[in-house]
Amino acid sequence: MTIDNQKSSTLSAKAKFKVPFGTVSITDKAKELINEALASNWVTRGKYTDEFEKKFATLFGAKHGVSVSSGTDADTIACAVLYDFGAERGDEIIVPALTFVATGNSVLAAGFKPVFVDVKRDTLNIDPDKIEAAITPKTRAIMPVHLMGKPADMDAIMAIAKKHNLYVIEDAAEAHGAEYKGKVCGSIGDMACYSLYAAHIITTIEGGIMITNNDQMANAMISLRNHGIEGKFQFKRIGFSAKMNELEAAVGLGNIEIYDHILNTRRRNLLHLIDIFKKYDDYFISIREETHEKIGPHAFSIIVRETTGFSKDEFVSYLEEKGVDSRNLFYSIPTQTDSYRFLGHTLGDFPEAEFCSDNGTHIGIHQDLDIEQLDYVGQVVEEFLKTYAK
Numbered sequence: 540m541t542i543d544n545q546k547s548s549t550l551s552a553k554a555k556f557k558v559p560f561g562t563v564s565i566t567d568k569a570k571e572l573i574n575e576a577l578a579s580n581w582v583t584r585g586k587y588t589d590e591f592e593k594k595f596a597t598l599f600g601a602k603h604g605v606s607v608s609s610g611t612d613a614d615t616i617a618c619a620v621l622y623d624f625g626a627e628r629g630d631e632i633i634v635p636a637l638t639f640v641a642t643g644n645s646v647l648a649a650g651f652k653p654v655f656v657d658v659k660r661d662t663l664n665i666d667p668d669k670i671e672a673a674i675t676p677k678t679r680a681i682m683p684v685h686l687m688g689k690p691a692d693m694d695a696i697m698a699i700a701k702k703h704n705l706y707v708i709e710d711a712a713e714a715h716g717a718e719y720k721g722k723v724c725g726s727i728g729d730m731a732c733y734s735l736y737a738a739h740i741i742t743t744i745e746g747g748i749m750i751t752n753n754d755q756m757a758n759a760m761i762s763l764r765n766h767g768i769e770g771k772f773q774f775k776r777i778g779f780s781a782k783m784n785e786l787e788a789a790v791g792l793g794n795i796e797i798y799d800h801i802l803n804t805r806r807r808n809l810l811h812l813i814d815i816f817k818k819y820d821d822y823f824i825s826i827r828e829e830t831h832e833k834i835g836p837h838a839f840s841i842i843v844r845e846t847t848g849f850s851k852d853e854f855v856s857y858l859e860e861k862g863v864d865s866r867n868l869f870y871s872i873p874t875q876t877d878s879y880r881f882l883g884h885t886l887g888d889f890p891e892a893e894f895c896s897d898n899g900t901h902i903g904i905h906q907d908l909d910i911e912q913l914d915y916v917g918q919v920v921e922e923f924l925k926t927y928a929k
């Protein structure tokens with residue numbers, strides 16, 4: 540079932556796209572489990588949620604999986620876990636300037652201050668060379684994002700974290716199945732957070748999950764997702780109401796059964812588009828896979844280079860006219876979203892993130908797209924360049 544991702548930032552939800560942005564796989568197994576849960580009248584957290592958490596954690600090589608209502612809740616609760624580890628309200632967490640707004644919002648929702656660091660335009664991820672300048676005595680953690688499923692530079696990030704005694708929370712919302720130097724993204728930091736929203740590789744429609752190998756962190760997560768309860772009505776922490784239910788977990792279990800198929804189809808699509816875009820390198824910076832990494836394909840990013848003679852808006856309008864759905868390549872949260880004006884940054888403070896946003900877009904590579912649809916994207920780009928390129 541193809542869907543129009545509701546996080547659309549630039550384009551209206553027009554009728555039908557030849558190449559839709561997102562999809563959701565609801566398997567027969569999921570339907571069977573949903574019916575069973577409904578028939579049993581046990582629909583809140585229960586055996587399917589438990590099973591989903593165990594299977595998800597195993598899939599990504601972690602000891603614990605703690606499910607929640609959204610990827611945003613996962614990010615928020617992982618941050619709030621730090622109060623069990625000496626953090627205080629108002630402390631700082633370092634995040635990339637270019638990401639979905641939920642990353643910054645979660646830090647604030649947990650009671651911390653997000654400190655933004657610019658990204659690199661060729662990886663879209665936090666620039667490790669700029670992290671140390673952002674560290675203060677109040678910094679408690681670094682929260683890198685593996686944007687588009689492309690791994691952040693974890694060796695450099697982990698080395699900085701070790702040197703300054705900081706925790707690392709991986710925002711792996713978009714990076715199911717990504718690998719960095721042979722390690723699973725999500726298993727490198729202290730905790731990792733995934734979105735299970737409909738457009739993601741494993742989905743529960745709405746939902747999120749945290750993974751960790753640390754027992755104390757897992758206990759805090761379990762308490763925090765349920766109002767901070769520990770034991771019988773003992774409120775140990777300022778908690779949240781963020782539990783996953785059985786129906787959502789059933790959809791997730793169905794997805795885990797076909798995970799290899801989803802991941803392999805997305806990887807086939809990613810590699811095919813990478814191949815198509817090789818010949819357009821003079822015009823676009825598009826997502827690339829380096830030998831040390833395996834992208835967990837969320838979507839395909841395309842940034843219009845500065846010297847092409849056409850604008851991102853012209854390119855995106857052409858794509859839309861031809862039925863290729865797209866989303867803006869996010870924004871520099873501190874300088875290009877109204878809600879973060881209160882931090883006092885000014886345009887130009889995060890030039891790389893701003894450049895990616897001003898000139899970037901991303902299109903779908905999900906499991907319901909076939910090679911013909913991707914070749915069609917190639918044709919559309921070719922036609923566009925014939926008309927618009929200098």
Ligand SMILES: Cc1ncc(COP(=O)(O)O)c(C=O)c1O
Nearest residue numbers: 609610611639641712734735736
């Ligand atoms: C990088 C990133 N972090 C966090 C989230 C929040 O996830 P959710 O929409 O499930 O709350 C998203 C959403 O896709 C995301 O892309």
